[in-house]
Amino acid sequence: MSRRIQRSPLTFQVTLTVMALAIFALAMVVGFGFYATMQADSTSLERQKIFFTNGMRDRIAALEREQESIAVWDDAVINTKAGKEVWIVDNISVWMYSYYGHDRVYILDAADRPIHAMREGKVLSPASYSEDEPVLLPTVERVRRLIREPAKENQAGGPVKLVAGDLVELDGRPAILSIMPLVPGTDRVVQAPGSEYLHISVQFITDAVLAKIAGQHLLTGARLLPLSQLVGEAAIPLVDSRGVILAFVGWDQERPGRALVREAGPALIGGALLAAGVLAFLLRRLRRTSLALQTSQDEAQYLAFHDTLTGLPNRALFEDRLRRALLTASHETAKVALLYLDLDRFKHVNDTLGHPAGDELVRQTAARLQQAIREVDTVARLGGDEFAMILIDVHDIRGAEDVSEGLLQKLQEPFKLADDQVFVSASIGIALSTGPDADADDLLRKADIALYEAKKNGRGRYEVFAGDMDDLLLRKRKVESELRHALNGGTGIKLAYQP
Template sequence: MRRRERRSGWQFSFQVLIPVIVAVVVTAGTAAGFVLWSAAKSDDRALQRQTRLVEHILKQEWDDIASAEQDATGWDEAVTALREGDLDWIDENLGQGIYTTHAPNRIYVLDHALKPIYALRDGGKAPLDTFEADRASVVAVVDALRGVDGDAAIDSYNNGFADGTIPGSTDLGRIEGRPALISAVPVLSWSDAFDVHPSEAFYHVSARFLDRTLAEELMGQYLIDGARFDIAPTPGAAEAVVALDNKAGEPVAWFKWQPDRPGTLLLAETAPAMGIAVLVAGLVIAILMRSLRRSSAALEAERARAEHQALHDPLTGLANRAMFQQRLTQALERLSPGSDPVALLALDLDRFKQVNDTLGHEAGDELLRQVSGRIKALLSDDDTLARLGGDEFVILQAAIKTVNESRRLSEQIISRVSEPYKLAGADVRIGVSIGVALARDAAGDGLDLPARADFALYQAKESGRNQVKLYDELAKERNEAAA
């Protein structure tokens, strides 16, 4: 009897227990291998997404300093102060005023011969001879605004063919051996009161160090762990790195950070479950698959959020320039002979700068949000409203029957935007100028559509603002005048 029991026990071991153990070991090994592979892939995908996000953030910093330079120097008063040598006004507005808003580490104002007439270092007015230590890096950036190309850009702005954007030059360089983002713009007239000849232009230069202060700002704003700038390319332990090249393609600095590792975190969290999997394979596999599904959903949601941020304006939630360009390309690709035309409306707010200057940037941001809401309420589901930057908006009507649809929409927008706003306890009124252009043939006029809309917008602003101009009508008038 005992021998039979022992034989039965061995049979059970060989026929049931051992196969179960093998199955558990194989299942656990397969699950462990799958989890390790999934964790590595998740880390790789997270690193790729964060790398794209970091590149986008750094480009945004580049664009912000250039935009700040353009916003600060397009004053008639600045041209007058520079010509009259009013150093007190220059210090208050082109020096301390810009430092208070954007906190660049260096500010210089140079005359047309690139001699300094004003210097600000870390918020304090500095002797002019301090410029000599920074001259090589600064002049390399300013030189891009001089010569034939630079003179042509300034003349284009003076003649009203630059979409109201002051030409500028931005590049990475080294100041006192430290990497810095350097931006320069000529000081030009915002209105037609002055026509600054290229040979007489003054230049405003700002430099922002790529240092711990900026890295900490990025960490706080974008939740990037361990962010730092370095002049050495080799990353530290578990760090990711992105090279920051100047326009000549030469690395000036490297941005390093501790990337998110959702896969590694997931593996650590599921390690106890993997231990149980050796004993209870089925239960552990079920728990693991459910956990993986949740992790996959979280990663997908994170990717969707990153894509949304890449295609939408963070202030208004509208489409940004990238999404607008996608929609415009798609609309033009659908154009064919006999199909409905595509309309592009270029909008520019009138008197927005005065509101921004008098009530502050927070009121200006709130005004942009309210304007966006008013315009969006007037559009159909097929229309695309995008903010290109500042107070510039565009509307893409992918399929309309006649230009009168765009004209009626423009008149509704002008009426609605002109209604008063309540900002900072004050009643504020602004206007909007609109230029409209139609494309009926992608090959014939599709590529020129944005330029035509901008031209019509320029004419609307030149004709008194707060009105709409149609490119087709302007072209007809011009042809009749030439005949």
């Protein structure tokens, strides 16, 4: 018995040591799990905020594009100034509500007097504009200042859009506001400076609008939160141009870390009972779950920068790689070549065989393009049947021409679409970076001009951008403008007869 008594302290000590080690190991796992949970939730929340912020910017830009579709139009200028109410309703008022979902539309004359008003698809008296005028007037005045200022050019050399927008509050609800002047789309209609009518579009930021934005990034529960309501972490403010917060946008926060804890919770309790073996199991499970989370994040990142039909880089990733390639080339002797490719008979395939066949043609074209270039180069789908290729470490134009010839030969081979065999060709425009100050947008513009020349000169070929293409395009536009002016005036052209 004395031996058992003597051994008891040792047994207790060993047991205590094992328990202490087990508790320490469990505490380490729990601590690491808590930290990983917090980090995963925090990182995911920041990403969700970025998604929603970018989504709001995209919605504002989309509203401007929708408005521009009718603001730059000869018929809009002619019919609004003629006061043709039925035409205005059918084309630029109720139509904007039924087709694009613009909730309110106002048209102001050159003196900023309302001549038309529409709210939620119903035509109202122009006098109803006075209810919203105090909120809209600062943006109206901003547009008028833009009109009076000398014309400016953007980086691509085109005119800067005459548009002003803001986030505003109307009837206690936040809304997107965009104002544009109604201007001719061609030279056939001449409008005196200062006589421009204004088109005002308003779209309320509703839960339905927010749900569309959230759905693009797989978020749920998007909703508008008034200033009086307590705002959680999963929210961003809606701020107008003065810095005033109009409301908050909230959504159901995705918590991948907490989801991880919910999955591993029973195993953690079992780990406290089963000691080291179960702890090892939990660690392996934690690692698998973390890898699954990383895989999910990688997939989301991939989808954000790749075309879903072909798996190629999309325009966003293409533009980023082009700028990086030009930046790298500016420090080296090699150049960057940009190839802009367009299928020549794609519309015919779509019209005759259907859109599924057209999609399959795009997929097979993408596969052939990838096979025809180096791994260090980039091929991207810019939309429809348009592709672009970035060739790096190009020493002269001949290298780009060789690649283009190979691509043309590759695409001349027949395509197998279901039970049909299709033959198509492609046109390619080539532009080569010219120095350390090469600009991505300018290089893309040059490649586009060269593509136009290839199409014009017979298709199924490539053209290299040359400086005279710009000059030729400008001269052509000048001749067209002068000829139109002479025909309209009746004094610039006379008929002579020589027997």
